[in-house]
Amino acid sequence: MAKVLILDHSKSVRNILRERLEYEGFSAEAVEDEATASDMCEKVPFDLIISDTGCKVPDAGIPFIALSADASVDSAVEAVRNGAQDFLTKPIDMNRLMQSIHRTIENPAPAPAAPAPVVRRSRRARPAEAEHIIGISPEIEHVRQLIDKVAPCEARVLITGENGTGKELVARWLHAKSSRAAAPFVEVNCAAIPSELIESELFGHERGAFTSAIKQRKGKFEQADGGTLFMDEIGDMSLAAQAKVLRALQESRISRVGGDKEIEVDVRVIAATNKNLREEIKKGNFREDLYHRIGVIVVRVPALREHAADIPTLVDHFVRTISAEYGARPKPVDPAALEALRQMPWTGNIRELRNVVERLIVLSGERITARDVKEYY
Numbered sequence: 001m002a003k004v005l006i007l008d009h010s011k012s013v014r015n016i017l018r019e020r021l022e023y024e025g026f027s028a029e030a031v032e033d034e035a036t037a038s039d040m041c042e043k044v045p046f047d048l049i050i051s052d053t054g055c056k057v058p059d060a061g062i063p064f065i066a067l068s069a070d071a072s073v074d075s076a077v078e079a080v081r082n083g084a085q086d087f088l089t090k091p092i093d094m095n096r097l098m099q100s101i102h103r104t105i106e107n108p109a110p111a112p113a114a115p116a117p118v119v120r121r122s123r124r125a126r127p128a129e130a131e132h133i134i135g136i137s138p139e140i141e142h143v144r145q146l147i148d149k150v151a152p153c154e155a156r157v158l159i160t161g162e163n164g165t166g167k168e169l170v171a172r173w174l175h176a177k178s179s180r181a182a183a184p185f186v187e188v189n190c191a192a193i194p195s196e197l198i199e200s201e202l203f204g205h206e207r208g209a210f211t212s213a214i215k216q217r218k219g220k221f222e223q224a225d226g227g228t229l230f231m232d233e234i235g236d237m238s239l240a241a242q243a244k245v246l247r248a249l250q251e252s253r254i255s256r257v258g259g260d261k262e263i264e265v266d267v268r269v270i271a272a273t274n275k276n277l278r279e280e281i282k283k284g285n286f287r288e289d290l291y292h293r294i295g296v297i298v299v300r301v302p303a304l305r306e307h308a309a310d311i312p313t314l315v316d317h318f319v320r321t322i323s324a325e326y327g328a329r330p331k332p333v334d335p336a337a338l339e340a341l342r343q344m345p346w347t348g349n350i351r352e353l354r355n356v357v358e359r360l361i362v363l364s365g366e367r368i369t370a371r372d373v374k375e376y377y
């Protein structure tokens with residue numbers, strides 16, 4: 001199975017591309033910044049990178065396709081000069097992209113030894129601050145109030161809720177409203193890292209600690225020093241890794257893999273899970289002592305079906321923000337289309353709603369109709 005890395009500052013572009021690539025049978029990883037992309041390229045033998053022209057593609061000799069919101073000849077020339085094998089404009093024509101991917105993977109041209117850095121920043125670079133939490137239902141209001149209460153204290157927080165409900169957004173706000181806001185917010189997805197790499201990912205490694213450790217590297221705990229470490233999908237971490245995290249939390253010290261020095265770290269951990277950790281403890285999959293360490297305060301983010309009253313406000317918000325990302329005028333949404341959207345089960349929660357709205361913006365005509373919703377949901 002060909003492996004593709006998606007590098008784009010926009011979460012919605014990453015989500016839509018990853019979904020489509022996985023649907024087409026590729027293995028796809030999506031990252032938002034160059035540093036993570038470089039890291040991933042050291043670990044995973046990607047066959048192809050798809051990157052926004054506003055991002056610098058890692059110099060790993062992997063063929064890449066450039067995407068840009070700027071359709072000018074100049075930006076196409078610039079992308080190709082920087083080593084891109086193809087150049088497509090946004091909004092993305094998925095069929096063209098698929099053809100381009102197959103062409104590039106089947107006939108990779110030799111990548112230039114060291115592609116020159118792309119200098120132009122994307123017009124749609126992700127804002128440093130967290131996106132707003134949209135919704136006026138009592139359920140969302142309750143989450144907002146909890147954030148305001150909990151953010152200023154140093155307590156560790158466990159955020160629970162189904163996939164796509166907004167757990168990461170809540171974590172970003174807990175950081176943004178804390179006294180650590182000026183320090184880094186570092187995210188680690190515990191489910192995405194193979195168990196043999198998690199220790200080095202979290203605690204870093206010294207040069208020569210293992211065969212591929214060609215240089216010393218700081219782990220996520222050190223990167224988050226003074227700030228917040230968001231450990232997403234903590235329920236998926238192996239028991240061995242849990243033991244190491246517990247030690248780091250108990251002692252506020254870590255040591256890099258292959259190193260004997262203890263390094264003090266000042267990190268507030270915010271964890272998230274879509275699992276019922278009490279059940280996982282009963283099954284022997286999660287350490288009870290770690291649960292008590294991370295879950296001093298639990299914030300439960302409701303599923304979208306529990307606050308369906310927010311769907312019209314969320315749809316309006318996504319229509320406006322996604323259209324702005326595409327540089328297009330927001331399309332009107334028919335009341336019947338809105339009603340149809342309200343009726344959907346939304347098992348993928350707000351992430352799914354956002355993706356459906358993006359699909360509707362790309363695929364509908366002048367306005368978004370109930371028929372479009374039926375066809376593209």
Ligand SMILES: Nc1ncnc2c1ncn2[C@@H]1O[C@H](COP(=O)(O)OP(=O)(O)OP(=O)(O)O)[C@@H](O)[C@H]1O
Nearest residue numbers: 131132133134162163164165166167168169350351
């Ligand atoms: N209340 C909200 N208002 C606006 N956007 C939201 C809201 N909640 C979630 N989103 C958006 O929905 C998407 C999914 O949210 P997020 O990544 O925070 O979910 P999650 O619960 O962390 O998902 P997962 O469990 O899969 O990691 C993001 O694009 C986020 O910005």
